[in-house]
Amino acid sequence: xxxxxxxxxxxxxxxxxxxxxxxxxxxxxxxxxxYGLTRPEWRTLAAxxxxxxxxxxxxxxHSTMHKTKxxxxxxxxxxxxxxxxxxxxxxxxxxxxxxxxxxxxxxRELTRLARDYSAELETLLxxxxxxxxxxxxxxxxGVMAKPR
Amino acid sequence: xxxxxxxxxxxxxxxxxxxxxxxxxxxxxxxxxxYGLTRPEWRTLAAxxxxxxxxxxxxxxHSTMHKTKxxxxxxxxxxxxxxxxxxxxxxxxxxxxxxxxxxxxxxRELTRLARDYSAELETLLxxxxxxxxxxxxxxxxGVMAKPR
DNA sequence: AATAGACAGTTACATTTGTAACCATACTCT
DNA sequence: AGAGTATGGTTACAAATGTAACTGTCTATT
Numbered sequence: 639x640x641x642x643x644x645x646x647x648x649x650x651x652x653x654x655x656x657x658x659x660x661x662x663x664x665x666x667x668x669x670x671x672x673y674g675l676t677r678p679e680w681r682t683l684a685a686x687x688x689x690x691x692x693x694x695x696x697x698x699x700h701s702t703m704h705k706t707k708x709x710x711x712x713x714x715x716x717x718x719x720x721x722x723x724x725x726x727x728x729x730x731x732x733x734x735x736x737x738x739x740x741x742x743x744x745x746r747e748l749t750r751l752a753r754d755y756s757a758e759l760e761t762l763l764x765x766x767x768x769x770x771x772x773x774x775x776x777x778x779x780g781v782m783a784k785p786r
Numbered sequence: 787x788x789x790x791x792x793x794x795x796x797x798x799x800x801x802x803x804x805x806x807x808x809x810x811x812x813x814x815x816x817x818x819x820x821y822g823l824t825r826p827e828w829r830t831l832a833a834x835x836x837x838x839x840x841x842x843x844x845x846x847x848h849s850t851m852h853k854t855k856x857x858x859x860x861x862x863x864x865x866x867x868x869x870x871x872x873x874x875x876x877x878x879x880x881x882x883x884x885x886x887x888x889x890x891x892x893x894r895e896l897t898r899l900a901r902d903y904s905a906e907l908e909t910l911l912x913x914x915x916x917x918x919x920x921x922x923x924x925x926x927x928g929v930m931a932k933p934r
Numbered sequence: 935a936a937t938a939g940a941c942a943g944t945t946a947c948a949t950t951t952g953t954a955a956c957c958a959t960a961c962t963c964t
Numbered sequence: 965a966g967a968g969t970a971t972g973g974t975t976a977c978a979a980a981t982g983t984a985a986c987t988g989t990c991t992a993t994t
C-alpha cells in the first residue's frame with residue numbers, strides 16, 4: 639500500500655495527542671497516586687485555587703471541561719471537604735464554589751509538585767524545545783480563541 | 787488565594803492536553819461522523835494502511851495503543867470487512883493483519899481528508915506556528931524515545 | 935519430556951466519559 | 965400576568981477505557 643503519501647507518524651493530530659498523553663501521564667501520577675484525584679478534580683482544584691471563587695460554569699470555561707465533568711468533580715471535592723458551595727443571592731440557579739482551608743492546603747502542595755514538574759520538563763525538553771513547544775501551543779490557542 | 791505563583795493556563799501539561807483535544811476533535815469529525823470509526827479504529831486503519839501487513843502488537847507499538855484497544859479495534863474493522871487476519875505459520879500465537887480492498891479504499895479516502903486537514907492546519911496556525919509546534923513536539927518525542 | 939516462564943491476544947469487570955434528557959430558576963415578549 | 969425560551973446544574977443511560985486475569989502457544993532449562 640502506498641506508504642508514500644501519508645504517515646500517521648507525521649500527522650499532527652496524532653503527534654499532539656501522543657505527546658499530550660505522555661506529558662500528562664507523568665504528572666498524573668502526582669495527583670492520582672498521591673491524592674486519588676481524577677483529572678477533572680485536579681483541574682477544578684487548580685482553577686479555584688488560582689482564581690478564587692467561581693461558579694461551575696466558569697470553572698468549565700476556564701479549564702475547558704464539560705459541565706458534567708465539572709459537576710462530578712465538584713461533588714467529589716465537596717465530599718472530601720476541599721470545596722464548599724454557596725448560593726448566589728440574586729440567582730438561585732448559580733452556585734459559587736470556593737476551596738476550604740483543607741482544599742487550599744492541598745492546592746498549595748499540588749502546585750509545588752506542578753512547579754517541580756515544570757522545571758523537570760524544562761531540563762528534559764531543553765530550553766529551545768520548551769520554547770518551541772510553547773510558541774506552537776500559543777498558535778493553537780490563538781486559533782481556539784477565534785470565533786470559529 | 788495566591789494567584790501569583792501558579793496558573794493552570796500556563797501549565798504545559800494542561801495546555802498540551804487542551805490543544806490536543808481541540809486539534810484532534812476537529813479531525814475526529816471526519817472519521818467519526820462520516821464513517822462511524824472510533825479513534826483506535828482509525829489509528830489501526832492508518833497504521834495498516836501506511837505500513838502494510840503487521841501484527842496486533844506491532845500496530846500497538848506503532849500507534850502507541852494498549853493491546854486491548856488494538857484488539858477491539860481489530861474486531862470492529864474485521865466485522866466491517868476492512869481487515870483480514872492470517873495466522874503466522876511458525877507461531878500460532880501471532881496473527882498478521884492486513885487491509886482488504888474495501889479497507890484500503892477507506893484508508894485512501896481518509897488519508898485524503900487527513901491531508902486536507904493538515905493543509906488547513908497550516909493555514910490556521912501559520913507556517914511559523916506549525917514549525918514551532920512541530921519542533922516542540924519533536925523535543926517531546928525525543929524524550930519519549932529515551933530509555934526512561 | 936516435563937516444568938516453568940514469557941508472550942500474543944482476548945475477555946471480564948470496574949471506572950470514566952459523552953450525550954441527551956431533565957429540573958429548577960430566570961428572562962423576554964406580548 | 966402568562967407563554968415561551970434560555971441558562972445553571974444534575975442525572976440516567978450508553979459507550980469507551982483501563983486493569984487484571986485468563987487462554988493458548990512458544991521457549992528455556994532441567
